[in-house]
Amino acid sequence: MLSALPLAGIPEIESGADLGALLVAALAGSGEPPERGSAEGAAAGLQSGDVLVIAHKAVSKAEGRIRRLSEVRVGARARALADEQGKDPRLVQIVLDESRSVVRAAHGVIICETHHGFVCANAGVDASNVPGEDQVVLLPRDPDAAARSLRARLRELTGVAPAVVITDSFGRAWRIGQCDVAIGCAGLAPAEDWRGGTDANGRVLRATLIAIADQLAAIADLARRKDGNQPAVLVRGAGRHVTAQDGPGAVALVRAPAQDLFR
């Protein structure tokens, strides 16, 4: 049985916030009644094997990774690209600042490779769920490092070190709509490798490498409402993927450009 419970009562995150302490407080208060008679009692304290999945915006805000459109100086490249794609030139400048390269720009969409190596729309720069019309939120500086440090803080506060996954919503090349994926993680084996393993018939499984961290991100996203101020979700029942070591992080799920067939 796998379960996912959004944590209630997390306030708007300010720059410099102690996210670990806010999560611990929310965990203590999240005895939500279950939906329609389903599973019960999955909150109230961390257990070994738990996974805490956190929307990156909470992390970015705590890091102060916010920029004001009114303070942007727009360069020539941003202006041209903004014209071409019908976007706000100030936003495009910020997107370029966050990007290593522009992978595609068409149909009003700018797909970038971020400095971290993620390929996503607008380099992950987002104007929703940020207070103030003038502000946009960037991706965390180093999401794996942020996950490790949040995990250490949770261990310090509670004695338990859950896996921590930091997420964003990414589009997909050939499918409509976004799914949440892991942009940072700690204490988790981000992929499960069944290559060379066998199926229930003893037959060798081929090319089966499961993106565990991304599927955890998807679960958390489905458990919460986008308008519900629920940046954190407690996932229970995925303990076999939780590791004592912090592990390689979500960067392990980034496909190297040399292996990329679509760039």
Add this chain to the structure above:
Amino acid sequence: MLSALPLAGIPEIESGADLGALLVAALAGSGEPPERGSAEGAAAGLQSGDVLVIAHKAVSKAEGRIRRLSEVRVGARARALADEQGKDPRLVQIVLDESRSVVRAAHGVIICETHHGFVCANAGVDASNVPGEDQVVLLPRDPDAAARSLRARLRELTGVAPAVVITDSFGRAWRIGQCDVAIGCAGLAPAEDWRGGTDANGRVLRATLIAIADQLAAIADLARRKDGNQPAVLVRGAGRHVTAQDGPGAVALVRAPAQDLFR
């Protein structure tokens, strides 16, 4: 609270099997003890708002969508492509038979557009979890139709019409590892459209279209083990996405080639 419970006791599926009846029997028998004191009582009968997520192989096998490598007549194109990519020419012939086009072939990987319009490796043709070294399993003929018909059968047997999602594991262009996605669904709004909606600060959300059906697929995949003979997973707590009508199906998540920046 969202929960996902893999159903136990589903036998190897034969061609012509009554999948609905097998699922109902498994539902009745799936009172698994919860993992580590977590959520309880999520099985024993269908409830309104439930989602049944089923790995496509169970559906394909029931449809008899299996081919034997030993019975394939290999054509010149398949032979050339197999040589080039270091693959079994008989398998490549089957992959081509299932494809509308080959999108990319490189590094031993053949990315196809299937006759349904899905872009995925090997047109979804898979040799794992099939009994017999000689057999491969294809995608269902029409996964949305299969989902609708399975839903109708479940309604007939139980009086309850859960949403039905049929899944496969797809790779992603820029990320390593596979995530399960929905290739068919019924009784589900496959995407949730927040475009024009507002966030917790009353600020308009932009470009937020959530691939609900794909995230349900991901949840189910994480809830089961690949070697565990658990093709079906009961997801509870996602009832707000379940619809009385069968709806547009998972085909609604296929990006039209004209909107595709990466082909």
